[in-house]
Amino acid sequence: MKLEAIPGAPQDGDLEFVLATEKEFEEIVSMSHGIYGGLDYLPSRYHSWVNEKDRMVVLAKKKGDVIGLISMFVVDGGETALLEGLRVAPWERGRGIAGVLQRFGCQLVKHRYPSVKVMRLTRDDKLTPKELNKYKVISKQGILLVHFNAPELSSRLSSIPLPPGPSRPSPPILLSPEEVQGVFLERGGLLKDLLPNQTLIQDWQPFQASPGNHDLLRRKSIRWMADDSIRPRVASLCTAPFPVPAGPLCFYLNIDVFGSGLRGAQEQLLSHLAAHVPLLPADVKCQLFLPPSMWRPMADFCTNVLGLKLDKGYTEQYLLEADI
Template identity: 55%
Template sequence: MKIENSLPCPQLPETPPQTELQFTVATEEDFDDIMAMSQDIYGGLDYLPTRYQAWLQESNRTVILARKQGKVIALESVCVIDDGETMLVEGLRVAPQERGKGVAGVLLRFCSQLIKSKYPEVKVTRLTRDDKLGPKDFQKYRLITKQGILLVRFCAEDLKLRLAELGPDIGLPGDSLPAPKPPVRLEQAEVLDLFLSSELMQDVLPNATIVQDWQPFKPLPSNMDILLKKDIDWMVDDASQPSVASLCTFPFHVPIGEDWFYLNIDVFGKDLRLAVQQLLCHLRRHTGTLKGHVMCQVFLDPPLWKPMADFFRQTLGVELVKEYTEQCVVESDVV
């Protein structure tokens, strides 16, 4: 299959017979149209404005637009990972007036056919969702893993003062055990040695999956090449025998306001004390110099969600934005 400037597709349900969808490869010139289409998505916390230009430069990624009568009405991004065996689907956008008409399904089918023609070795489609999965979903998808999502909001200057007030030995309320050793921030060579060792990480990574800012990767050399090109802080409690690992994405601006930032922290492991310690290290490192408001999204083992939420509210004094939700990584076979 080859994408031309525009390609016709099957008619959408409830769409006038004379109307067609055209698919085009996204370009830098489409940025304003895409932003207009997806305005106010995620309540103003959309990551796409910050990452769109970088997406266009990724050799293993294809960004496709759907147009109706020449107007951009939908976007889908597909990234080929896992040594070419997995098609990672992310970034779906559909214009408000076109939702519920089957646009997303048609666009996804087109993207699947396109990627399969370019990468015949692709075996599965993988995506990450944050809505509740029902019986119909499990007829289409297999669940790979899931993490609880903890979303909090705070003023960076206020948190800096609070952390200084609490001091370096802050821990869980009522915890009388000696403080663990300080977390280890990994260099790139250490990241490779550790995360490519299935024996060391088998009890840490959920279902042998590195989920970095909504993107699920198998711990393979080709995937580590992708991850190590990103601005990520990698941290563990012990580089020789880890129990908890965490990845922190550097803060980035979001459209909600000029002084608003987003911070994503992925935590793997089941030890609450070690998870708290690493989160505090990431927060000190990445919010100490910020000025403005921060939305911080923490992904962690579901049983850790409530005690971590209590720690954020009661000890750090930050605001919980929403109650428990889940990040679910699912996949289906490419046919």
């Protein structure tokens, strides 16, 4: 399906926009080779994205070849468009195509979903002064990236002790779908003081903590935990692992942590690892997103207690917003 051209396209005049289909998959993978340090999620998500309700994946083509991609996903009861997957082919960068794609995506989503008020996105790179003028920084989380061999860790996971410290009267709780709504998604719910700016970030996707997102999140393969179902101090969610291009058999495991209870965060990390690691055949890149103040003690726990390898130092995930 060909889409209407918009003002501001590159001056060579031969750029066209089309909705993505299954057949462009190989072109997308080739164009994106090497990005995100081998942690590119798009090969594992592309096929579901092109068929997902309330999502538009737009490609920029030049002389019939794909040179750019952007996805706009409408959430929060139709009020928010999430910008994801923005990328431009290496040989076309620096020509303004990313900006044109983004403007086109915003115009398209506003045309199809008039109720959308804002665009949100997450980033992990330094923001330029120009970008800080363009976007409002809603919140930020620390990023902790570690790696390990799954069979090796699995062989000793059950014998790893928690460091000495205050212990809660009961182990962390694996939440049912009904408990998820009460803990995470009710307005003014149990996590209202723990979530950054009342926002639940799952696998780089920010959602308002509201019941309107419950069905959408329920369709995902997420493992939800809290240290207490009545008065939680820390909660977490773990996305199902998926393969990434970092190695022949390499999986990515993404865990988002909210709150301030270090002991509870450690217990929940061990629980998420115990649930997934025995099922994985080889190497794993595990990325934890957590309050900045928790980064150092969790990094020490991962390296000194769990024996995981730290891939890089402290970096941050920014949640950004702009009006549409």
